[in-house]
Amino acid sequence: MSIQIPRGTQDILPGEVEKWQLIEEAARKLCEKFQYREIRTPIFEHTELFLRGVGDTTDIVQKEMYTFQDRGGRDLTLRPEGTAATVRSFVEKKMFGDAQQPVKLYYMGPMFRYERPQAGRYRQFVQFGIEALGSADPAIDAEVISLAMSLYKDLGLEKLKLVINSLGDKESRSAHRQALIEHFEPRIEEFCGDCQGRLEKNPMRILDCKKDSDHELIKSAPSILDYLSEESSSYFEKVKQYLTMLDIPFEVDQNLVRGLDYYNHTAFEIMSNAEGFGAITTLCGGGRYNGLVEEIGGPETPGIGFALSIERLLAALDAEKVELPLTRGIDCYVAALGDEAKDYTVGLLGKLRKAGFSAERDYLNRKIKAQFKAADRLNAKYVAVLGDDELSGNKINLKSLADGEQIEIQLDEFIEKFTELCK
Numbered sequence: 424m425s426i427q428i429p430r431g432t433q434d435i436l437p438g439e440v441e442k443w444q445l446i447e448e449a450a451r452k453l454c455e456k457f458q459y460r461e462i463r464t465p466i467f468e469h470t471e472l473f474l475r476g477v478g479d480t481t482d483i484v485q486k487e488m489y490t491f492q493d494r495g496g497r498d499l500t501l502r503p504e505g506t507a508a509t510v511r512s513f514v515e516k517k518m519f520g521d522a523q524q525p526v527k528l529y530y531m532g533p534m535f536r537y538e539r540p541q542a543g544r545y546r547q548f549v550q551f552g553i554e555a556l557g558s559a560d561p562a563i564d565a566e567v568i569s570l571a572m573s574l575y576k577d578l579g580l581e582k583l584k585l586v587i588n589s590l591g592d593k594e595s596r597s598a599h600r601q602a603l604i605e606h607f608e609p610r611i612e613e614f615c616g617d618c619q620g621r622l623e624k625n626p627m628r629i630l631d632c633k634k635d636s637d638h639e640l641i642k643s644a645p646s647i648l649d650y651l652s653e654e655s656s657s658y659f660e661k662v663k664q665y666l667t668m669l670d671i672p673f674e675v676d677q678n679l680v681r682g683l684d685y686y687n688h689t690a691f692e693i694m695s696n697a698e699g700f701g702a703i704t705t706l707c708g709g710g711r712y713n714g715l716v717e718e719i720g721g722p723e724t725p726g727i728g729f730a731l732s733i734e735r736l737l738a739a740l741d742a743e744k745v746e747l748p749l750t751r752g753i754d755c756y757v758a759a760l761g762d763e764a765k766d767y768t769v770g771l772l773g774k775l776r777k778a779g780f781s782a783e784r785d786y787l788n789r790k791i792k793a794q795f796k797a798a799d800r801l802n803a804k805y806v807a808v809l810g811d812d813e814l815s816g817n818k819i820n821l822k823s824l825a826d827g828e829q830i831e832i833q834l835d836e837f838i839e840k841f842t843e844l845c846k
């Protein structure tokens with residue numbers, strides 16, 4: 424039997440890959456505008472990093488990691504997300520000492536999670552994410568959210584919903600934690616095994632459970648917003664005020680949580696409202712993590728970021744029937760007739776490309792009609808036709824495929840004239 428692609432992964436072929444390139448380009452341009460700079464970290468890291476950085480009560484760590492031992496017996500894991508490695512590098516490379524603060528970084532690349540594959544859920548997927556490290560100003564929270572929203576909007580999505588919440592500070596969290604334990608404990612046996620394990624360890628995670636999300640106790644759970652300290656409350660007010668100033672509508676959802684201890688203050692998700700988008704509607708998730716850098720061994724440093732996947736972004740574009748402005752086509756197809764003319768096109772093609780044009784020719788010794796068909800398929804702007812007769816007469820024919828107009832050009836002036844035409 425022939426070998427097939429691994430489950431939960433995909434080949435992105437020409438025809439589809441142009442969409443990816445356009446999105447990646449849009450993300451990079453946006454980061455330039457917002458002054459986030461790219462960081463590239465390894466595809467694998469010490470497993471320990473994710474145990475600490477993602478947290479051992481999360482689905483990712485409990486069920487989804489591709490962990491292996493290398494030949495030297497090291498415990499390694501294919502990265503399931505980008506924040507832990509970014510923070511690891513921030514600490515290791517002492518970026519907290521950089522002159523430019525906060526340190527604003529972005530990453531883009533494949534992540535790996537052993538999940539049950541379904542629409543919008545892959546085992547290898549591409550995340551684009553940003554992290555702003557070193558500022559506890561609510562203005563940066565609004566900036567981070569605004570960058571994610573801008574990407575979706577710039578690409579043409581309209582049916583978006585931004586949901587935000589505050590997880591407060593340590594003080595707010597521990598008061599809320601106590602209230603959650605008291606709320607769930609009497610009926611905890613009605614919840615899944617995972618939730619039962621979370622009750623003492625991390626009760627906030629129960630609110631985030633995929634299996635028990637319809638349980639009445641989840642709907643009636645004490646809201647973190649009722650436990651916010653005064654400082655947390657005013658922080659949240661500021662974030663909301665700034666979002667309003669940026670014309671970004673939002674909803675507050677008090678059940679939107681991030682279970683880990685070092686997450687605090689702002690948490691947010693961006694979802695698609697598009698009809699027929701399917702069961703998984705979250706496009707992007709992010710939040711503030713003022714304790715993470717310390718957890719990874721660095722100095723106390725506030726941080727905030729988000730991550731989104733290109734796969735779900737593409738699914739949202741599909742659901743809203745947005746056509747990306749892909750520019751397909753080449754500048755010139757060189758069609759040749761006769762052996763000498765064919766030889767000549769090797770040099771001509773080289774000159775065209777050197778001059779900055781995209782150009783193609785026939786490599787299968789096809790008849791002139793088939794060469795024109797190929798030019799059509801490539802969406803060529805022009806076809807340059809060269810036969811042995813033209814060659815000996817120092818001429819070449821140029822046909823515009825847009826209007827069918829033909830002109831004759833002196834062969835030794837071709838590049839010059841073609842450049843002029845294309846201006």
Ligand code: ATP
Binds near residue numbers: 543546547732734735
């Ligand atoms: P979910 O609740 O859908 O499992 P998550 O909480 O695991 O999401 P995060 O770890 O916050 O997701 O990742 C951020 C974003 O990455 C998600 O909002 C989603 O867009 C995307 N993402 C996560 N897992 C996958 C996957 N397996 N395939 C494709 N995209 C994914």
Ligand code: MG
Binds near residue numbers: 482
């Ligand atoms: Mg998940």
